[in-house]
Structure formats: C-alpha cells, structure tokens
Amino acid sequence: MYKRILVKLSGEAIGQDDGRGIDSQKLERVAQQLVDLNRDNVQITVVIGAGNFWRGRYGQEYIERTTSDYMGMLATTLNALALQEMIESKGVPTRVQTAIEMKQIAEPYIRRKAIRHLEKGRIVIFACGTGSPFFTTDSAAALRAIEMDSDVILLAKNVDGVYNKDPKKYEDAKKYDEITYMQSINEKLGVMDATAITLCMENKIPILVFALNDKDSIKRAVNGEKIGTIIKE
Ligand code: GTP
Numbered sequence: 001m002y003k004r005i006l007v008k009l010s011g012e013a014i015g016q017d018d019g020r021g022i023d024s025q026k027l028e029r030v031a032q033q034l035v036d037l038n039r040d041n042v043q044i045t046v047v048i049g050a051g052n053f054w055r056g057r058y059g060q061e062y063i064e065r066t067t068s069d070y071m072g073m074l075a076t077t078l079n080a081l082a083l084q085e086m087i088e089s090k091g092v093p094t095r096v097q098t099a100i101e102m103k104q105i106a107e108p109y110i111r112r113k114a115i116r117h118l119e120k121g122r123i124v125i126f127a128c129g130t131g132s133p134f135f136t137t138d139s140a141a142a143l144r145a146i147e148m149d150s151d152v153i154l155l156a157k158n159v160d161g162v163y164n165k166d167p168k169k170y171e172d173a174k175k176y177d178e179i180t181y182m183q184s185i186n187e188k189l190g191v192m193d194a195t196a197i198t199l200c201m202e203n204k205i206p207i208l209v210f211a212l213n214d215k216d217s218i219k220r221a222v223n224g225e226k227i228g229t230i231i232k233e
Contacts, residue, residue: 001224002151004043004118007034008141009156011079013212015052022052022082030156031086033218034123038092042222043118045148046125047141048083050075069133073100076137080127081106087123094123099131099140111147118148138192142199153205154221155192156212161229162191176229184231191231200231207231 012019014027034044053075057068080096087094095117096106106127107113114124129140138155145153159167160175162184167173181201184191191197191209200207210217210228220227 002042002222004045004148004150005037005152005154005222006045006047006141006145006148006150007154007156007218008138009046009048009079009083009212010137010158011049011052011055011075013156013158014048014079014083020052022079024086027082027086030212030218031083031090033216034087035090035092036219037222038121038123041121044123045114045118045144045150046080046083046123047129047137047144048076048079048125048127049137050079053078066133070100073128073131076129077102077105077127080125084125092123093121094125096125096127099126099128114148136193136196138196139199142192142196142205145205146199146203150205153200153207154218155207155209156218157209158211158213160211160214160227162189162209162231164189177226178230178232180233181231191229197231201233204233 014022016023038044050072054072057063077098084094084096097109097114098106099109101108109126117124126144129135129137130143141153162176162179163173165173181197185194185197208221208228208230210221217227
C-alpha cells in the first residue's frame with residue numbers, strides 16, 4: 001500500500017509500564033515489524049520522541065524552556081540508538097541521523113544521504129526532533145516526511161485512532177475512520193499539534209493514527225488494512 005513511510009513513535013510507546021525508560025520487549029516488537037516491512041521492500045524512516053526520558057520540564061521549573069527542549073532532543077537520541085541496535089540485532093542495517101551534530105555518536109542529518117540509505121535498503125532513524133526548541137517531535141515527523149517525500153506518516157499512539165472526545169473520559173466517544181486536516185485543527189482533537197498538521201496539510205501528506213499496542217499494527221497499517229483514523233484533505 002505504501003512504498004516509503006515515516007513512522008512516528010512516542011517515547012512512552014517504548015517505555016516501561018510507567019512510561020519511563022525503555023521496555024526491551026516493546027522495542028523488540030516495534031523493531032520486528034520494521035524489519036519485516038524492510039524485507040518486503042518498504043522504505044522506512046522513523047522519528048522518535050523522548051517522553052520516556054524527558055517531558056516538558058519535569059517539574060524542574062528553574063530550567064529555561066529552550067534548555068529543556070534541548071534536553072528533550074538529546075533524550076530522543078537515547079531512544080534512536082536503542083532502536084538502531086535492536087533493528088540491527090535482527091540483521092537490517094540502520095542509520096541514525098541527528099538534527100543537532102554529535103558526530104562521534106551518529107551521522108548528522110543530511111537529506112540526500114538519508115535518501116541514499118533508503119535506496120540501499122537501510123532503515124533511517126531521525127533523532128533530535130527538528131533541532132530547534134519550541135518544535136515538537138510531531139513537527140519533526142511532519143518535516144522529515146515532507147523532506148523525504150514519504151507516502152504517509154504512521155502515527156503510532158496509545159489509542160486506536162482519533163475520537164470526537166477523549167475515549168478514556170467519555171464512554172460515548174466516537175472514533176473517526178477519516179477526518180480532514182482542518183477538522184482535526186478546528187475541533188482541537190489533539191492528534192498532533194497544529195504546526196505539525198498544518199505542515200502535513202500544505203504538503204498533502206496523509207497521517208494514519210493507530211494503536212501501537214495492537215498486534216502487528218504497523219505492518220497491518222502499511223498493508224492497507226482499515227485500522228485507526230486517516231487524516232487527509
Ligand atoms: P554508503 O556510503 O552509502 O555505503 O553509506 P554508509 O553509511 O555505509 O557509509 P559511511 O562510510 O558513510 O558510514 C559507515 C558507518 O559510519 C555507518 O555505520 C555510518 O552510520 C557511520 N557514520 C557515517 N558518518 C558518520 C558520522 O558523521 N558520525 C558517526 N558517528 N558515524 C558516522
């Protein structure tokens with residue numbers, strides 16, 4: 001169904017049950033799906049968040065906002081390196097590229113090199129968000145998806161799609177199969193921040209929102225199974 005995808009993973013998605021640190025079993029389940037898709041010749045990029053290590057200011061109010069955002073960017077690198085190791089342990093070459101240079105640790109982000117990696121059958125993980133404070137990793141996912149000419153953003157969440165109201169609070173919350181970008185912004189559905197959705201809207205990249213925890217959900221999404229909610233024009 002899709003030839004080139006960008007998978008957005010939150011840090012919590014690979015965190016332990018309290019959302020912190022890294023749960024190797026969750027990481028393994030994600031990695032295995034990416035490996036299987038790679039073997040089916042799907043070109044895969046990943047943007048990973050950091051909420052399992054650093055979120056907002058974590059109550060450390062003396063830390064200035066931009067510093068706090070940079071700390072979050074550093075934390076995405078921890079997740080990116082762990083995911084790289086997990087995927088490579090399954091035999092698929094993987095490259096991490098960082099939006100902020102840390103050359104001893106990983107390659108800097110270079111778009112043309114990232115595309116070359118995909119062409120050579122490697123999985124590419126983008127770390128450090130956009131490299132700028134005040135932008136979320138969702139915005140980084142939108143930006144990289146556009147730059148890499150991805151067919152879709154697969155937004156793996158802890159809920160199985162987009163609802164008209166919070167399904168954890170309201171029993172009568174209804175799940176959408178399909179919504180428009182404008183609807184998700186206007187109705188403040190809280191899928192992605194408005195910056196990220198606007199970027200996708202202007203560049204016509206569909207966003208598929210689905211639950212990471214459902215078995216093989218990434219593979220099923222790529223194979224065109226009707227899961228989650230698709231956000232498009
Ligand atoms: P091709 O040239 O397309 O074959 O790609 P390649 O990534 O295999 O070759 P390259 O010689 O660029 O990289 C070899 C290894 O070094 C890979 O594991 C890269 O991830 C890593 N690497 C490349 N550039 C950097 C860098 O700037 N910093 C770090 N830390 N590693 C790098």
